[in-house]
Amino acid sequence: MKMVFRWYGEGNDSVTLQQIKQIPGVEGIVWALHDMPAGEEWPMDKILEYKKLSDEYGLHLEVVESVNVHEDIKLGLPTRDHYIENYKRTIAKLATVGVKTICYNFMPVFDWMRTDLYKEMEDGSTALFFDKAKIAAMEPQELVRSIAENPDFTMPGWEPERLQRVGPLIEQYQQVTEEELFENLGYFLREVVPVAEAHGIKMAIHPDDPPYSVFGLPRIVTSQANIRRILELVDSPSNGVTLCSGSLGANPENDLVAMVHEFAGRIPFAHIRNVKVYPNGDFIETSHRTSDGTVDITGIVQAYHDTGFEGYARPDHGRHIWNEVCRPGYGLYDRALGIMYLWGVWDAAARAARREA
Numbered sequence: 001m002k003m004v005f006r007w008y009g010e011g012n013d014s015v016t017l018q019q020i021k022q023i024p025g026v027e028g029i030v031w032a033l034h035d036m037p038a039g040e041e042w043p044m045d046k047i048l049e050y051k052k053l054s055d056e057y058g059l060h061l062e063v064v065e066s067v068n069v070h071e072d073i074k075l076g077l078p079t080r081d082h083y084i085e086n087y088k089r090t091i092a093k094l095a096t097v098g099v100k101t102i103c104y105n106f107m108p109v110f111d112w113m114r115t116d117l118y119k120e121m122e123d124g125s126t127a128l129f130f131d132k133a134k135i136a137a138m139e140p141q142e143l144v145r146s147i148a149e150n151p152d153f154t155m156p157g158w159e160p161e162r163l164q165r166v167g168p169l170i171e172q173y174q175q176v177t178e179e180e181l182f183e184n185l186g187y188f189l190r191e192v193v194p195v196a197e198a199h200g201i202k203m204a205i206h207p208d209d210p211p212y213s214v215f216g217l218p219r220i221v222t223s224q225a226n227i228r229r230i231l232e233l234v235d236s237p238s239n240g241v242t243l244c245s246g247s248l249g250a251n252p253e254n255d256l257v258a259m260v261h262e263f264a265g266r267i268p269f270a271h272i273r274n275v276k277v278y279p280n281g282d283f284i285e286t287s288h289r290t291s292d293g294t295v296d297i298t299g300i301v302q303a304y305h306d307t308g309f310e311g312y313a314r315p316d317h318g319r320h321i322w323n324e325v326c327r328p329g330y331g332l333y334d335r336a337l338g339i340m341y342l343w344g345v346w347d348a349a350a351r352a353a354r355r356e357a
C-alpha cells in the first residue's frame with residue numbers, strides 16, 4: 001500500500017507540502033490542475049510546476065485526481081471526440097512527469113454532494129453531512145427553476161456562478177438512461193484505455209457519491225455489480241477503479257470487503273474513509289475508526305493486505321477538528337489521524353501474517 005495525500009496546490013490549500021512530508025509513511029501527493037475546465041488539454045508548463053514543487057519536498061506525483069470528463073462525453077454528443085482527443089493528449093503529457101494513475105469520475109453534472117459541509121457532531125467537531133430526504137424532495141425541474149430564477153441560489157460546495165451553468169444541463173440529462181450512460185462510458189474507455197496502457201498509466205474511475213441517483217440524474221458507479229460491468233467494458237489493467245469506501249459505503253448494502261477481494265488487481269487507487277449511515281439514509285463522515293461509523297474499515301484494510309494490494313491509498317476526507325480552518329473535508333489533522341489508523345491496521349495484519357507463516 002503506497003500512502004498518498006491530496007493537495008490542492010499552493011495558495012489553494014491550508015496544508016503545506018512540508019506538513020504532508022511529515023505524516024508517517026506518506027510518499028506522494030494526489031494533485032490536479034484544479035482551474036482547468038473539463039475537456040481542455042492540460043498545459044505542460046503548469047504540469048511541470050507541480051513536478052518541480054513535489055521534487056523539492058521529495059514527494060512523488062504519481063496520482064492525479066481528477067482529469068475531469070467533459071459533459072459532452074457523458075452525454076454521448078457528437079462533439080465528444082474533440083474532448084476525448086484532448087484527454088488522450090493530457091494522458092501522454094502526464095506520463096512524461098511520472099504519473100501512473102489517473103482518477104476520474106463519470107457523474108453527470110455534480111461531483112460529490114452534501115447538504116451540510118459543517119454539521120456539528122457531539123464532540124464539537126464538524127463534518128460533511130448528507131440529508132437524504134432533503135435532496136429527494138427537490139424535484140429536478142424545481143431545482144432548475146430555482147437556479148434560473150435566483151442568481152444567488154446556492155448549494156453546499158457550489159458557488160452560484162457554477163450552479164447557474166448546470167441548470168440547463170440537469171434538464172438535458174433527464175432524457176439520458178443508465179444504459180446510455182454505460183454506453184457512453186464504454187465509448188470513452190475504448191478510446192482512452194489503450195492510450196493509457198501505452199503510457200504505463202492506469203485509469204481509475206471513482207464511484208458516484210452518494211451511490212444513487214440525485215435530481216433524476218442517472219448514476220452508474222454505484223454497486224459491486226455495476227463496477228464489475230464497468231471493468232468488463234474494456235478488459236485491461238489500465239481500466240481500473242478508485243475504490244472509495246466512503247462513497248460506496250453511503251449505501252449500507254454495498255459490501256466493501258467483498259469488493260476489495262473481487263476487484264483485486266483492478267484497484268490502482270483506494271480511498272479509505274468511514275461514514276455513519278443512519279436508518280433514514282442520512283449519513284455523516286466520521287473518523288476513520290471502524291467503531292465510529294458503519295463502514296468496516298478494519299475489514300477493508302485487512303482485505304487489501306490479504307490480496308497483496310500494491311496500489312495507492314489515501315484517507316480521502318476527514319472531519320474538522322481542533323479548530324482547524326481548511327477546505328471542507330480536507331484538513332490536515334483528521335486525515336493524518338486517519339492515515340495512522342490505516343497503518344496500524346495494516347501493520348498488525350502484516351505481523352499476524354508473518355506469525356502464521
Ligand code: DNO
Pocket residue numbers: 065066103104105111112206209244246247271316
Ligand atoms: C469523494 C472524493 C471525490 C473525488 C472525485 C474524483 O469521495 O474522493 O470528490 O475526488 O469524485 O473524481
Ligand code: MN
Pocket residue numbers: 206244246247271316
Ligand atoms: Mn473518494
